Amino acid sequence: MSLRRLFWLIAFWLTAAAIALLSAAPPKAGPSHIRIPVWVESANSGTVKAADMSATLEGSSSRVVGVKGPGDDLMLLVVLDLVDDLTLNAVAKQALMEQIGRLPASTYVGLMRAQDGLKVLADPSPDRAPVLEAVQNLPVSGKAGLLDTVEASGRIADAILNKASVRVAVLYVTDSEVQNYREDFTNPVINSSDSHDLSRRFPEALVQEKISKLKGSLAGQQAPLFVVHLRYRSDRLNEAYQIGLKQLAETTAGTSIFCRSTAEVPDAIRSILETISTHYSVTVALPERLPKTVQVQLTASGAEGENLALSYRTRLAIREK
Numbered sequence: 047m048s049l050r051r052l053f054w055l056i057a058f059w060l061t062a063a064a065i066a067l068l069s070a071a072p073p074k075a076g077p078s079h080i081r082i083p084v085w086v087e088s089a090n091s092g093t094v095k096a097a098d099m100s101a102t103l104e105g106s107s108s109r110v111v112g113v114k115g116p117g118d119d120l121m122l123l124v125v126l127d128l129v130d131d132l133t134l135n136a137v138a139k140q141a142l143m144e145q146i147g148r149l150p151a152s153t154y155v156g157l158m159r160a161q162d163g164l165k166v167l168a169d170p171s172p173d174r175a176p177v178l179e180a181v182q183n184l185p186v187s188g189k190a191g192l193l194d195t196v197e198a199s200g201r202i203a204d205a206i207l208n209k210a211s212v213r214v215a216v217l218y219v220t221d222s223e224v225q226n227y228r229e230d231f232t233n234p235v236i237n238s239s240d241s242h243d244l245s246r247r248f249p250e251a252l253v254q255e256k257i258s259k260l261k262g263s264l265a266g267q268q269a270p271l272f273v274v275h276l277r278y279r280s281d282r283l284n285e286a287y288q289i290g291l292k293q294l295a296e297t298t299a300g301t302s303i304f305c306r307s308t309a310e311v312p313d314a315i316r317s318i319l320e321t322i323s324t325h326y327s328v329t330v331a332l333p334e335r336l337p338k339t340v341q342v343q344l345t346a347s348g349a350e351g352e353n354l355a356l357s358y359r360t361r362l363a364i365r366e367k
Contacts, residue, residue, distance in 0.1 A: 079332055083213075084325065084357065085356070086354055091354050096111065103342060113328050114211070114213045114327040116323060120215070120323065121210070122214075124156065124177075127160040131221065141311055155171070156169060157181065160192055160195045200269060203267070207327070230252075249282065257291075265297055265362070266362070274318050275291065275303070278304040332364070
């Protein structure tokens with residue numbers, strides 16, 4: 047089955063069956079393996095293979111089933127959440143098109159939009175023309191959608207990851223601010239005459255609560271999440287929101303970049319795509335009995351037998367099938 051057809055089947059299944067899945071009782075069977083994104087930080091490490099790696103889950107040795115590295119296929123799901131400054135977003139769109147155009151043919155790029163739920167703009171494909179055209183023609187309007195769609199995009203990514211022998215990553219390019227969501231995160235003052243009103247003292251409480259819930263959900267996501275935010279905002283509420291976005295990415299072993307000027311945007315997009323392209327996806331077998339959240343330890347040896355420096359997530363929630 048082609049990666050394009052697989053993506054569409056998964057996306058259709060997740061959309062059509064969402065209500066049924068949420069209402070159904072969760073099955074008892076657990077997954078047989080997990081996929082862990084890893085970066086090799088040692089210089090001149092060469093290509094790391096499964097035989098070079100060992101894994102420990104909750105203190106017990108686990109078998110490394112397979113390793114997909116920078117030379118293997120990558121499915122990149124790009125989600126655009128652009129609603130504000132036309133000039134800023136024109137720079138971002140141009141930089142994104144240039145960097146996508148430079149990706150190797152082994153990278154399948156799919157494009158979605160975050161406004162009013164996830165919308166597929168271009169099928170995942172090594173053919174760059176449809177993606178570049180969709181980026182170019184994307185309207186910059188609407189409400190911010192990152193918080194509303196990040197769970198759904200992650201589940202699509204994980205479904206692909208579990209069905210296909212590819213690396214998978216999700217990249218959000220966003221200019222979102224917390225006041226531009228349909229949901230009100232401003233935590234307005236309830237009693238303006240009461241100086242002890244907690245809503246006055248903690249205006250960021252609602253956005254922090256939303257982020258906390260999403261972190262709990264993303265703790266079981268295996269595909270890494272990356273965020274390029276085009277406009278850093280320094281007010282208290284947006285700082286809490288931006289800290290939250292950083293935490294969401296880090297929960298999945300991904301990273302985030304926040305641009306403080308238009309000039310920083312092209313390099314931010316280039317840097318994040320380089321980070322995505324260089325990650326390994328390590329498949330580790332799971333024993334039958336594990337707690338809901340496991341401690342992960344990975345080691346790898348280089349060509350000369352030396353231990354390689356690795357960067358990866360050390361805790362992962364185990365989702366039921």
